[in-house]
Amino acid sequence: MKKRFQGKVAIVAGAGAVEDGLSNGIATAVTLAREGAKVFAVDRDLDRARETQRMIDAEGGECTLHQCDVTDQAQVDEMVGACVSRHGRVDVLFNNVGIHIRGCLSEEPADFDRVMRVNLNSFFLTMRAVLPHMLEQGRGAIVNNSSVAGIRSMLPTAGYSASKGAVIQLSQNVGVTYASRGIRCNVILPGYIATPRVSWRIAHEAGDDKALYERKMAERATQVPSGRFGEAWDVANAVAFLASDDAKYINATSLVIDGGLSASTTGLPW
Numbered sequence: 001m002k003k004r005f006q007g008k009v010a011i012v013a014g015a016g017a018v019e020d021g022l023s024n025g026i027a028t029a030v031t032l033a034r035e036g037a038k039v040f041a042v043d044r045d046l047d048r049a050r051e052t053q054r055m056i057d058a059e060g061g062e063c064t065l066h067q068c069d070v071t072d073q074a075q076v077d078e079m080v081g082a083c084v085s086r087h088g089r090v091d092v093l094f095n096n097v098g099i100h101i102r103g104c105l106s107e108e109p110a111d112f113d114r115v116m117r118v119n120l121n122s123f124f125l126t127m128r129a130v131l132p133h134m135l136e137q138g139r140g141a142i143v144n145n146s147s148v149a150g151i152r153s154m155l156p157t158a159g160y161s162a163s164k165g166a167v168i169q170l171s172q173n174v175g176v177t178y179a180s181r182g183i184r185c186n187v188i189l190p191g192y193i194a195t196p197r198v199s200w201r202i203a204h205e206a207g208d209d210k211a212l213y214e215r216k217m218a219e220r221a222t223q224v225p226s227g228r229f230g231e232a233w234d235v236a237n238a239v240a241f242l243a244s245d246d247a248k249y250i251n252a253t254s255l256v257i258d259g260g261l262s263a264s265t266t267g268l269p270w
């Protein structure tokens, strides 16, 4: 296998999964490790990220777990310091943390603020903390996880949509501002990805009704021109590409990973 990250150090922020199963953070951390990266796996809840470390260890890769709430500036600064103390550098930052609360304008203002803090402000804090190290190295690749909800109205959730839209513009601004100093910053926009968070949410909506759950999943899959949900590996492969030198001339741009969903006019709202 091509080892695009041999000798490189990658911070994955939000490296766990809110429910058991394969999340975007786990799949990406494993993919980067398979290609040689020393993964610094960051999560607010270390128990949620133990599976990430277990999978990487089982394949002979290197993964350090680090607890950090990425909405807290002091913790973020300490986390990046710990990564640099351990590995001497940071080559890749994947900002993957994200939460959503349903409701659009019925969201409580405090919930709206919380979603913005987690989904947007935390990306600002982590990028700000890695920046001096990447500037000193003269290189670095940042990939931020937005969503097609950042460009299309998909679910009734004001904070999620607004934060994901803002992440796109934040990423473009960072990519352009630091391009001449060797730093690239790109953003991914996943669509319907079959991660535990999504299946849990649909299961929650369906209650105990298994048939309803299956119907809701199938309904969403048929909205996608490709006819199915994406896998967390689809997200991981895109992140690895953007973070690697294969994408060395790709900067300040967005990569949609949605099986054609956002380009289609037939998709239904959730």
Ligand SMILES: NC(=O)c1ccc[n+]([C@@H]2O[C@H](COP(=O)([O-])OP(=O)(O)OC[C@H]3O[C@@H](n4cnc5c(N)ncnc54)[C@H](O)[C@@H]3O)[C@@H](O)[C@H]2O)c1
Pocket: 013, 014, 015, 016, 017, 018, 019, 022, 023, 024, 025, 042, 043, 044, 045, 048, 049, 068, 069, 070, 071, 096, 097, 098, 099, 118, 122, 145, 146, 147, 148, 189, 190, 191, 192, 193, 194, 195, 196, 197, 198
């Ligand atoms: N699954 C999808 O269909 C989909 C689609 C579009 C975008 N996304 C985005 O992908 C990202 C990951 O989603 P997922 O469903 O794969 O993962 P997930 O929600 O299952 O896991 C996210 C991880 O982030 C951690 N986390 C949450 N808040 C944190 C904080 N403040 N500090 C540190 N860690 C924190 C959680 O403990 C968890 O381990 C999110 O940004 C989400 O918006 C997902």
